[in-house]
Amino acid sequence: MSRLETIENSANTPWHLRDNWEPLHVEIKSTDLRVEGTIPPELDGLYVRTGPNPATGFSPHWFFGDGMLHGVRIRDGRAEWYRNQFVHSPSAASARNLPYDRVPELARGTGNTHVIPHNGSLLALEEGHWPFKIDGNLQTLGYENYDGALTCSMTAHPKICPVTGDLLAFSYFSFEPPYVHYIRIGADGKLKQLDPVDVPNMVMMHDFSVTQKNVIFMDLPLQFDLGEIASGIPFKFNREAGARLGVMPRDGRGSDTRWFEIDPCYVFHSVNAYDDGDNIVMHVSRQNEAFGSSSDDYAEVGRLYKWTIDPVSGKVTEEMVDDRPGDFGRVNDAYVGSKAQFAYLMSLGGEGNSEEPVYGSSLWKYDLSTGQCWEHHLGATTRGGEPVFAASSKITAEDDGYVMAIVHDTATEKSRLIIIDAQNFTGPPLATIHLPQRVPYGAHGSWVPSGVIAM
Numbered sequence: 001m002s003r004l005e006t007i008e009n010s011a012n013t014p015w016h017l018r019d020n021w022e023p024l025h026v027e028i029k030s031t032d033l034r035v036e037g038t039i040p041p042e043l044d045g046l047y048v049r050t051g052p053n054p055a056t057g058f059s060p061h062w063f064f065g066d067g068m069l070h071g072v073r074i075r076d077g078r079a080e081w082y083r084n085q086f087v088h089s090p091s092a093a094s095a096r097n098l099p100y101d102r103v104p105e106l107a108r109g110t111g112n113t114h115v116i117p118h119n120g121s122l123l124a125l126e127e128g129h130w131p132f133k134i135d136g137n138l139q140t141l142g143y144e145n146y147d148g149a150l151t152c153s154m155t156a157h158p159k160i161c162p163v164t165g166d167l168l169a170f171s172y173f174s175f176e177p178p179y180v181h182y183i184r185i186g187a188d189g190k191l192k193q194l195d196p197v198d199v200p201n202m203v204m205m206h207d208f209s210v211t212q213k214n215v216i217f218m219d220l221p222l223q224f225d226l227g228e229i230a231s232g233i234p235f236k237f238n239r240e241a242g243a244r245l246g247v248m249p250r251d252g253r254g255s256d257t258r259w260f261e262i263d264p265c266y267v268f269h270s271v272n273a274y275d276d277g278d279n280i281v282m283h284v285s286r287q288n289e290a291f292g293s294s295s296d297d298y299a300e301v302g303r304l305y306k307w308t309i310d311p312v313s314g315k316v317t318e319e320m321v322d323d324r325p326g327d328f329g330r331v332n333d334a335y336v337g338s339k340a341q342f343a344y345l346m347s348l349g350g351e352g353n354s355e356e357p358v359y360g361s362s363l364w365k366y367d368l369s370t371g372q373c374w375e376h377h378l379g380a381t382t383r384g385g386e387p388v389f390a391a392s393s394k395i396t397a398e399d400d401g402y403v404m405a406i407v408h409d410t411a412t413e414k415s416r417l418i419i420i421d422a423q424n425f426t427g428p429p430l431a432t433i434h435l436p437q438r439v440p441y442g443a444h445g446s447w448v449p450s451g452v453i454a455m
């Protein structure tokens with residue numbers, strides 16, 4: 001009997017394998033999608049999202065599942081197709097008895113965390129390895145190490161500079177110093193910079209921030225700790241190690257990084273950052289700690305914070321924008337690194353639930369200049385996904401566009417892709433695309449306009 005057949009969707013099943021976390025095992029393509037409302041005719045592109053989906057049916061931790069991509073091709077006011085595809089990684093191939101050539105260790109990733117377009121193709125990313133290149137039909141083209149120039153892992157949260165097209169990233173998954181490297185890849189896919197950054201410990205660094213002039217690393221004390229390996233992920237929060245933000249000029253050297261102390265905390269996701277004169281302003285989802293009792297403890301959740309780094313005083317001012325839990329923050333991609341007025345977050349189910357992360361029933365739009373929040377309520381039994389902004393083709397304002405998310409109704413066990421008018425955020429979706437199968441809760445994704453990649 002295979003491992004898959006021994007897994008039952010019961011209370012004894014780990015949370016990340018049951019209910020709507022339960023992985024799918026079949027790849028499908030459907031061109032017959034039921035749509036309510038009107039898909040804006042100007043939308044021409046691909047919505048794509050990834051998430052952990054263990055191909056054997058089992059993974060010891062949520063973070064370890066093989067990547068599965070879910071995509072919806074939209075054109076001429078129609079949802080042309082939905083399809084789901086495994087990222088064709090060594091692990092997923094092995095589980096499905098498919099052949100796979102021998103590859104370097106850094107090519108043994110999952111692509112389960114984020115998917116973004118760069119240099120004409122999609123990248124499916126996971127922070128401990130190299131990304132996978134993916135085409136517009138969600139087929140895996142192979143691993144990407146930039147002609148061998150990238151000799152370390154790469155974060156799943158690189159930022160694409162909307163001005164230069166550079167991909168700005170970092171690596172933290174190294175067991176010996178220097179633990180962190182800064183990575184800069186040109187719009188042409190050539191590695192321009194790979195520079196060590198000195199941090200005292202190996203810490204889990206899930207995300208970072210960029211401005212037009214700087215990148216900001218978060219040295220937060222979720223430290224490598226082999227004693228935690230039994231709980232899945234060998235990292236443990238150690239408040240005594242302190243916390244620092246590192247500001248490095250984007251085209252400077254790692255040794256130019258200047259560090260600023262903050263109160264110990266953890267941040268899975270930054271929202272955006274910008275230069276404000278000499279100051280740097282960051283918005284993040286900040287939580288007091290992470291992995292409290294084990295690396296499968298989600299009792300602590302993030303809240304939207306504004307951090308202002310003042311290089312003259314050397315101080316960081318921390319302000320809570322909202323005391324309600326929310327994460328997965330995004331802005332209009334054209335404003336990455338600039339002063340975005342609007343951010344879009346997903347609410348989280350609240351604290352005290354250490355069993356599993358609970359995706360919330362609302363999406364939130366914030367005016368970051370005032371803290372005002374608009375709520376898009378998904379329905380009492382519906383749980384959200386990351387809100388992704390798709391700009392209008394005739395964009396006249398930062399929020400002239402649409403917010404897209406795959407959401408799941410726990411009562412009907414059906415999933416749908418919703419398209420919300422970002423300027424009428426509290427209103428009903430403009431369009432609801434009913435998906436032909438349940439889509440497990442996942443991680444991050446992108447709206448990829450036609451022409452950015454071949455499709």
Ligand SMILES: [Fe+2]
Nearest residue numbers: 113206269444
């Ligand atoms: Fe993430």
